[in-house]
Amino acid sequence: QQKVQQSPESLSVPEGGMASLNCTSSDRNFQYFWWYRQHSGEGPKALMSIFSDGDKKEGRFTAHLNKASLHVSLHIRDSQPSDSALYFCAASGSTNTGKLTFGDGTVLTVKP
């Protein structure tokens, strides 16, 4: 079983809309989460991390973590066509090893 599972596989939202992406870990050792974004033909880029229960907001992006259920979500408000990309959730059991376990990703399409 994959240790980090993402849903949905793909998502389409209108420009200006809200996009919501989900991620769950099946490994209770994974307590630390990252969201990465990958545009076509490029390497992934880190969006934000979340290590504590609750919400973390950075600009139009809000991450929410529930450690009890090992569920993390990413919400993108006022979505823009430039947000169209592959979004990865990544998890780790520590914050200083760089050894991340990635989910398979969610393809987000923002339609003008």
Add this chain to the structure above:
Amino acid sequence: EAAVTQSPRSKVAVTGGKVTLSCHQTNNHDYMYWYRQDTGHGLRLIHYSYVADSTEKGDIPDGYKASRPSQENFSLILELASLSQTAVYFCASSDRQSNERLFFGHGTKLSVL
């Protein structure tokens, strides 16, 4: 923004041949990694290194070797390339203080025929 440069950007190799993928970072980062991405899937860790002249096995090391001759350079070596190693390979770096924020290169698309 951290800079990680990979070469080549793409490569076609023959089955059984030797392939070397190179990575160079100019950010004075201690940690470097090699990940593999298969179509429709996430990234999986192959090898990583915390210091020059030392490498560690990641989650899928079989069929791969790594070399870290200096802090800036990290290579991935496929001694006997196989069809199943066709994928996009990403190098990444991070520093001890970055809380696992990885800086990735643009990737190398490897096709083994």
